[in-house]
Amino acid sequence: LNYIKANLDGTLTYRWSCRMGVCGSCGANVDGVPKLTCASFLHEFKGRTIKVEPLPHFPVIKDLVVNMDDFMHKLVEIKPWIIREKESPPEEGEYRQSAEELERYQQFSSCINCMLCYSACPVYGLNERFLGPAATALAYRYIEDSRDQGKDARFPIVHEIEGVWECTLVGECSVVCPKGVDPMLAIQKTKILGATNALKSLVMPRGGGK
Numbered sequence: 001l002n003y004i005k006a007n008l009d010g011t012l013t014y015r016w017s018c019r020m021g022v023c024g025s026c027g028a029n030v031d032g033v034p035k036l037t038c039a040s041f042l043h044e045f046k047g048r049t050i051k052v053e054p055l056p057h058f059p060v061i062k063d064l065v066v067n068m069d070d071f072m073h074k075l076v077e078i079k080p081w082i083i084r085e086k087e088s089p090p091e092e093g094e095y096r097q098s099a100e101e102l103e104r105y106q107q108f109s110s111c112i113n114c115m116l117c118y119s120a121c122p123v124y125g126l127n128e129r130f131l132g133p134a135a136t137a138l139a140y141r142y143i144e145d146s147r148d149q150g151k152d153a154r155f156p157i158v159h160e161i162e163g164v165w166e167c168t169l170v171g172e173c174s175v176v177c178p179k180g181v182d183p184m185l186a187i188q189k190t191k192i193l194g195a196t197n198a199l200k201s202l203v204m205p206r207g208g209g210k
Helices: 002-008 069-077 099-103 116-120 122-126 133-143 151-158 172-176 183-203
Strands: 027-030 033-036 060-062
Touching (some): 027 116, 033 172, 133 183, 172 183
16 A cells, blocks of 8 residues: 555555554455454465455545544543542552453453454444444443442443444454454453343342442
8 A cells, every 4th residue: 555655646545654553543444354454465365456445334534544433432432541439549559450350351451443343343334323342342441440430330331222232243343353352252241241230230229230
């Protein structure tokens, strides 16, 4: 793509930055599969013609550049920051975590916002109101963070009608994820948490399901 822009067509427009699979900017549909273009090498295609298209399910602005507004709105909606009941830090200093506590959510904190999972998701392709894979994985990351106290603020969002229960567990989101985040696993775990809380609220009313 850089060669084409520099030597053949200077009007070609696409997003790119790090060239190391870190920034998530360069996602595109490469031969029908959502991929990071910086991690797609010509030798993998053995000399055949390659078709590079904009990511599916997003409005195209120009060439390979798609509109990210809906995706970014969904990320903000799930409150991607640590929520505390009190803003002041504990008397002893930082909020400490054990290795085991970190392990509970670390996998889901590796998302680079490349949107490949949304392009591979058939549910989002049919219903753009669906919260989607990356946003759910990010929400689960904070729900499982021992420092966070915002579960009650996020649960109504992830469990609304267009939340996790809309997912049909096709799993393509996890297949195309370049960082091994496994959004489908996050969705499954969020469903289990929601179902468990609902059962607890029936057995132990008056806040027992929290």
